[in-house]
Amino acid sequence: MDMIKKIFAIAMVLGCFTACKKQLDLNPTASLSPETVGPADINKLVTGIYDALQNGNVSFYYLSAVTEDLSSDNLRYRATFFQHGEVDNNAILSNNVLTQRYFIGPYNIIQRCNDVIELAQNPTIPEATRKTALGTAYFSRAYAYYKLVTLFGGVPIVNTRTIDFVSRNTEAEVFDKIVADLQLAISNASTISSNAYVSLEAAKGLLARVYLLRKDYANAKKFADEVIASGKFSVTTNYETWLNNPVGSGEVIFALQYTPTEAENSLAFFLQHPTMPGGGRSELPVDNSLIAAFEANDIRKASIVQEIVAPVANAGWYVKKYRDPAGAAAHPMFVLRTAEIYLIAAEAQYFISNQNNTDAVMLQRLNEVRTKRGLTALTTANLYDIIKERRIELAFENLRWTDMKRTPDQTNPSKSMALVFVEAKTRRPQDLLYPIPQQEIDVNPSLIQNPGY
């Protein structure tokens, strides 16, 4: 009897707690398993691409948005990230953690694009959704390779996320990939509805930029003209207005938007002086040669730079293009602007016309920008007038270093502007390309370093 009671009691206790295997199958609450991500989620993954363009999970990648200006003659380094100093001096060490992020960041974009392109093959996705997704993915992948190839030269082209040792492709192969991707973007993307997102016009504009870089002037002109002919964009006389309200402005074809909630872009903090609205740390003041390049009456000067006068500490000129008076780290970053398209058209036409200083089409495209910015219309203009206009108009928009590398020097045309620039600082021709990050070579023996590093 007693025994039966005991057995009963034990059986009851045991029965209360039946644990089964399933209790070890837990799921995270801030992440999703691949099995649960399907075609219905494609728009969220496309948002993930935009996030990668912003910064993704690569901290400080957003600083790559002015690295061309720092390598060239638009910005200089004062303090405090010595890695910025290496970029400014064109003396980058292969262990520079900032340029390492400029290498990592684009691959973060590329692989998110690869994920979307793969998922978009799913037949259950509605056609319109698929085309938007593919348009965004192909454009973003092309833009990522563009950022890589302009800084590092030929880089590996990757189509899957497999963790393996990939080798570098040639510069030409990377450019071919960019052109192919942009053509796919053009065939998928729809015409612009908001400049916060990738559009057909953004794809054409970026393709024009790439063709100009590849000296395919006919194609550069063709795509630039198509963007202008869309009638969606214009260069305006009120620089302040569009700079304060870039979303929806015809001056901007595609800009990455940041909101106070996301607050993941402190570019202004690095560029501004502490006394400027929104604060700053005086890390990267403006190079005086850029200030000297402004013509009188240029309305852009007051809008994009500001002078801090002694005795305030660290006096000098500072960038206010990325102003964000609330200090909320929420100013947009420009990927493609209308003025650049006009200047691409002008430069392409200049070469198409066999460098005719008075070519009417060239002058018309160039003066469209100049006159809106408070400057006189030129009656004759050469390549350097256009490059100078690009320098002022597109200052701090990450184009100057490539412009200097692709343009022959005015007084020493056998060398590029960039080569003359670095040689004046007793740096070497090899310094025109950034080093492949040593950390990447350490983990991938197939990756060959750029010469001279």
Place this chain on the structure above:
Amino acid sequence: MRRLFMLCLCLLSIIHSNAQSKLITGKVTDAKGTPVINASVIVKGADVGTTTNTEGQFSLNVPANANAIIVSYVGLEPKEIALQGNTIFSVSLVQANTNLEEVVVVGYGLQSARRVTTSIAKISGDEIRNQPVANLAQAIQGRVAGVQISAGSGRPGAPIAVNVRGRSSIQAGNNPLYVIDGLILASNNDFRPSLGTIASQAAAGAGVSPLANINPDDIESIEVLKDAAAAAIYGSRGSNGVVMITTKRGSRSNKSQISVNSYYGKQSLTTRRDVLNATEYRQLYNEARVNTGLTPIFTQAEVNQPTADVNWLNEIISDNSDIHNTQVSITSGGDRRTQIYASLGYLSQDGALIKGGFKRYSGRFNLDHSVNDWFRVGNSSGLSRTERNETPADNSIWSPFPRGLIARPDQPIYKADGTFAVNDFNNPLHMFQTDNFINLLNLANLFYGEASILPGLKFRSSLGIDYTVLDQRIYNPITSLAGQGSNGSGTAGSVTTQNYILTQNLGYSKMLFNNNLSVDATAVYEFQKNRREDMRVDANSFASDGTPFIVSAAKIATGSSTLTDFSISSLLGRVNLAWQNKYLLGASIRRDGSSKFPEEGRYGIFPAVSIGWNIHREKFFENTRAVSQIKLRASYGQTGNQEGIANFASRRLFGTGFNYFDQPGFALSAPGNPDLKWETTNQYDIGVDLGFFKDRLRISADYYRKDTRDLLINRSVPATSGFLTITQNIGSLEANGWDFLLSADVLNKDLQWTTSLNLNTYNNKVTKLYNGQPIAGTFATQIGVGQPLGAFFLIEASGVDPATGDMLYKDVNGDNIIGGLDRQYLGSPLPNWYGGFTNTLSYKGFDLSGFFQFSVGNKIYNNAAEGTGGYASLGGNVSASAPAANVFREVFEGRWTTANKENAKYPRPVGGARGAFNTQRSSRFLEDGSYGRLKNLTLGYTFSPSLSKRLGMSSARFYVSGQNLFTWTKYSGFDPEVSTDFTVNNAGVDQGAIPQMKTITVGLNVNF
């Protein structure tokens, strides 16, 4: 689960009653006549037995041919009684007569110490009581052979690094597993609440320790399972050793007792260091400017009469501060069915700086009740709350203490209008305007039921809950250093962890083969679930400092909440056999399944085996009087480690939060590793326990080897994959060491003198890393193959050049450039040996005890001294616009000058490139961290029984005690002991932690 149930049924079914038998009855008592409950009564040579009931009584049908019974109980000497035709017996069992007969907690059970074949250290609650420290781990520091404990900081209630036989992991954590009364504590219990949005104040230093919520007065004993054979019973979590804490319970015997313990004390810093006054500082600044090629910045008059002269350390240190502790407890006694232990405790300890105070309120209620003669239930319940008003941060060069060392003494604290003045290195007093309240509420409850099914066969089921809520509130006032830019900023957040653990334990113990073989077997099923929720809101722009809660903020900056969980399901079994208590064999096996690992390889098996030989029980030893014990032990076991890796590290995951333009997005963020598994440690231990002169002299020595493989490391992967790191099992580590313990009752007459010394060594070496690639530490260390874990990797300084006054360094690669390529391995944060030494003297009512602790041969990197802004910088950061940081006077006085060239210990004051060169990270700041410390000295007086009786007390003791009274060290920083961090990368790196305190207390222990 079902399997266990079947096992029960099987065991039950094989039992049958004997037909031809006679009934005997009896009562078992201890030496004091108190009934012994659950004593085992078995018939010699037969498979028949029973246990005593709550009255100590038994009745048993014995076979007709039986001629003797054996009565035994853990901790008491077993007795064999001839039947001789009697049917009623009165059995008195005596206490096992030496301390070797004591019982130790072994995890899922108890074991007689003389049958233990593994390496287990035990500390009694009495040894650690009354120490004026908030964290329990600090109280056992230096008292356990093979366990190295160092305080990360002098902050009360800060976490303490406890390393049982060293560090066996690189990234998966090195904390032991804590088990309180059978309740496994959560592994994610080391809270590091974030301090706000200011990057330089991002973390609350070394965090908050939940162990500080435990009242040491409630502790009966602490057992540390050191070798793998002991710890393997905890399987995949045993690699770092197991600390078993047992709280006090009511007594069946004795009288009920009410105890009041109280002490009160005064605290001050263990060490003070002088920094320069304003005149000396200005002299240094001028000198550095001249050496840098600049003009002096102060005139001689300005040097001689500085406008301000502030000693910042004096401003922020809270000297002569208070510590106070009171506890009241009730231990029930005499009742055979119900036992109660209840206590209430209060501790209040001021911090070493003007903030940093700590308070603990704790209550405990432990209950055991025998429902009937075979069923027993009980509950262990602890409720505690600790409150901290923290310093803004600790063990970071950006926290107020190290800032106080370098702040300019010639800049005032306040402006003329009474507001805080600006200091070029942050006004340290101004930093204290920030409020950082951290409260930790802990509720730990374990309920059990225990049934004696058959003689020797017991079933115990328990359900434990460990519930912890940390809430933190930070407020940076509108005028504070951190809040002035944002018009006041604040953070409110909480971390809630719920840890449930269910244990089903079937235990069987029996004497077989004519009482020659003792069998002790245990089978356990256990399930643990842990869930952690974090919440946090950040806001700024406050209406007033009088309204510091988020509701009064105009802007909510960010908000977030997360939840994550893990669970572990385990089966384990253990058998201990002893033949005539001479030949001992133990074997155990545990199978753990963890949600942290992928289904493939989710289950791990952790075996252990140990043997022992009590040589002194052999016949040939019987006549050796001097030797009372010789026991040889050997063990092997396998343990695992799965702490420190993320709950879902094995999974390929799409992360969220990848948003754009306030639209939600996600992206593949973790590559996943389907092969992920735990780190495995194989440990071998051989040991000997010796006793001489009736165990008045006891020696215990162990040698062990600990090899860890499949080290969990976040390895970098090619970024072209879109991933940055993958968690993989890569790398191996080898370690070995000696634990040595000698204790003796030197005198045991009127004057009693006991002494105890533990000496330990521990060495380790990394034997494998991924592709042999070293892993760089944050500061001065690097993990490399062939090197000890956390070895210092630095440029070697070869002293001051007498000709120039600048530093000389070894150009290892001969490229004429001193740089990163010249770094070499220059030492280890591990000591050559460490230990503790205790002496206790007592005479009549007086007792005097002294406890020393020491560590020899370890290196410390003095990170707070290095660099152009460190406290040994000698103007290293001086430029045309930048001022010098303040320095230690000793550094200033030993500097190179034209008058002191040959004997200069430190370089000349200089800024610019030379300053950076002289103060760069090098062995110049690598110091000998050896120390000896008189940790505790206590003089007590126990009132004579007659006096205490006259005062209405059963006993009373009064004492005076000093903590950290003397320290012997060559280390130039503040405290050689606290100056460590817990990560392997930063072990032995002193970032200017708040040093420990010297405390004098007076106390009273009274029992009624």
